[in-house]
Amino acid sequence: MPTTGHGVAYPVASATVDPRLDFETFATSVETALDAYETYTSWTPVFVAGPTTLGTGGVAEGFYQQLGKWVRAEFRVELGTGFAVTGTTFDLTLPVAAYIFGGAAIWSTLGRWMARDDSVPRHYSGSIGVSLAAGTRCSFGGAVSANISRQLVSNTVPFTLAAGDIFSGALSYRAA
Amino acid sequence: MQNLADSVETALDTYETFTSWTPAWDTSSGGGFTSVGAGTNEGFYMRIGKFVHAEFRVELGAGFATDSGTFILTLPIAAYVWGGSTIQATLGTWTARNNSDPFHWAGSLGLWSAAGVSVSFGGSYDGTASRSRIDSNDPIVWANNDVLSGVLDYRGV
Numbered sequence: 001m002p003t004t005g006h007g008v009a010y011p012v013a014s015a016t017v018d019p020r021l022d023f024e025t026f027a028t029s030v031e032t033a034l035d036a037y038e039t040y041t042s043w044t045p046v047f048v049a050g051p052t053t054l055g056t057g058g059v060a061e062g063f064y065q066q067l068g069k070w071v072r073a074e075f076r077v078e079l080g081t082g083f084a085v086t087g088t089t090f091d092l093t094l095p096v097a098a099y100i101f102g103g104a105a106i107w108s109t110l111g112r113w114m115a116r117d118d119s120v121p122r123h124y125s126g127s128i129g130v131s132l133a134a135g136t137r138c139s140f141g142g143a144v145s146a147n148i149s150r151q152l153v154s155n156t157v158p159f160t161l162a163a164g165d166i167f168s169g170a171l172s173y174r175a176a
Numbered sequence: 177m178q179n180l181a182d183s184v185e186t187a188l189d190t191y192e193t194f195t196s197w198t199p200a201w202d203t204s205s206g207g208g209f210t211s212v213g214a215g216t217n218e219g220f221y222m223r224i225g226k227f228v229h230a231e232f233r234v235e236l237g238a239g240f241a242t243d244s245g246t247f248i249l250t251l252p253i254a255a256y257v258w259g260g261s262t263i264q265a266t267l268g269t270w271t272a273r274n275n276s277d278p279f280h281w282a283g284s285l286g287l288w289s290a291a292g293v294s295v296s297f298g299g300s301y302d303g304t305a306s307r308s309r310i311d312s313n314d315p316i317v318w319a320n321n322d323v324l325s326g327v328l329d330y331r332g333v
Contacts, residue, residue, distance in 0.1 A: 004185035010178040022177055030184055037191075068192025070222055070229055101325075102216040103235035107273045107280065109325040127271040127282035129325065141271050142282025149299075149306045150279035150315070172329050174194060174220065174231060 001025060006033040037067050043095040045075040048137060049087030050153075055080035055163060064095040069175045071096045073111075076168040079161060090153045090167075091137050098135040099174040105133040111171035113140045115153065118164035126153070128169055135176050140169070194220045197252040199232040202294050207245030207311055213237040213320075221252040226332045228253045230268075233325040240320065242312040248294050249285075249326075255292040256331040262290040268328030270297050272310065275321040283310075285326055292333055297326075 001009045009029040011022045043062040054060055058080030064073035073095050094110075101108050107129040115124045126142025126149065140153035151157045153167075161167075197219040201208020209217070215237030221230035230252050251267075258265050264286035272281040283299025283306065297310035308314050316322065 004181050006185055006188045008181040008184045008188075010181035013178075026177065026181060029181075033184075033188060067224070068222075069194060070192070099231075101218050101233040101235075103233075103237075104321070104323070107271055107323045107325055108231065108233040109269055109271045109327045111327065112269045112282075125282075127269045127280075129271045129273075129280065139280075141273075141280025147305075148301060150274075150277075150281045150301065152280055172229060172327055174222075174229075 003029065008033060038065070040065050041095070043073060043075070045077060046093045047086065048091040048093060050085060050090035050092065051077055051079060051083055051161065051167065052086040053082070053084035055083035057081060057163075058083055062095070066096060066175065069099070071098075071171070071173055071175050073171040074169070076166065078166050079163050081163045083161070083163060085155045085161060088154045089139060091131055091139050093137050094135075094171070097176040098130050099176055100133065100135045105135065106130050107141075108173075110138055110173040111169055113153070113167070113169040115143075115158060116166040117159045118166065119162060122159070124158040128171055138171075191224050192222070194222050195252070197221050197230065197232070199234060200250045201243070202248040202250055203243040203245070206248030206288070206296070207243040208247045208249065209234060209236070209240060210243050211239065211241040213239030213241070215240055215320075219252070223253060223332065226256075228255075228328070228330055228332045230328045231326070233323065235323050236318060236320055238320055240318070242318055244312045246288075246296050247310045248288050248296055250294050251292070251328075254333040255287055256333055257290070257292045258287075262292065263287050264298070267295055267330040268326055270310070270324065270326035272315055273323040274316045274319075275323065276319065279316070281315040285328055295328075
């Protein structure tokens with residue numbers, strides 16, 4: 001049975017007519033297309049630079065959904081005992097490459113982040129932007145240092161990470 | 177039956193369509209970039225029923241010009257009008273990149289117009305705290321290659 005671009009099935013004109021079966025096949029294919037819109041795909045946040053080792057009791061979790069070219073993603077990292085940070089400025093690989101704007105392309109805004117300093121606790125926040133012209137990675141702006149919110153999140157900004165701290169984000173963007 | 181399938185296909189395509197949107201600034205009631213010079217000025221949005229997702233990115237080039245005053249960006253689709261004074265319903269997030277340092281400032285996009293047609297940029301650093309709105313001098317004095325971008329997810333009118 002032929003289908004449309006989204007997989008919606010319909011009988012060919014020359015086929016034997018079976019209204020019950022044809023409508024059932026059609027309805028099922030529409031349901032499948034709508035289910036695809038509502039499906040979350042697991043995504044383990046992988047930092048090129050940042051918390052690359054979670055330590056004991058740490059968690060790194062994420063997921064995304066894609067509706068055509070529109071991507072919605074969320075992630076949350078909670079550090080455990082013995083965690084380790086690679087590099088300085090945090091750099092995260094996106095689950096799906098982002099649309100590439102003109103010009104230098106970098107720093108189109110994709111979403112927002114939050115960092116919880118668990119020991120106080122304090123809650124910092126800022127924006128997430130494309131860090132690589134290829135649209136495949138992001139970094140985290142607006143982090144406070146010396147009372148001014150303009151730095152990129154790093155191993156020491158907005159605070160030096162410790163076990164129990166949380167780093168999370170939500171992204172909403174057009175895919176490449 | 178094929179017509180029915182095609183109509184469903186068309187409806188789904190509509191959900192996935194991005195429409196080009198050139199960011200425009202309401203300099204009659206505020207400020208903004210009156211010219212990006214040799215830079216870029218790009219945006220787009222999609223709509224699923226009343227839900228609107230929009231993104232924009234402005235990169236300034238040689239010869240750019242600003243209009244002083246609070247930056248006011250006209251929305252691609254008017255936003256839901258809240259009760260009370262309506263203004264400063266949060267619609268999204270912005271980032272300003274001062275390319276020379278580089279520094280990356282961030283804040284929130286909130287309704288400026290009670291009619292729901294434009295936003296301003298809250299959380300801009302004014303020399304003391306991140307509490308002002310973006311203008312020609314805050315959080316940075318704009319220069320070539322600086323970038324202002326944002327993403328919005330909101331209910332349309």
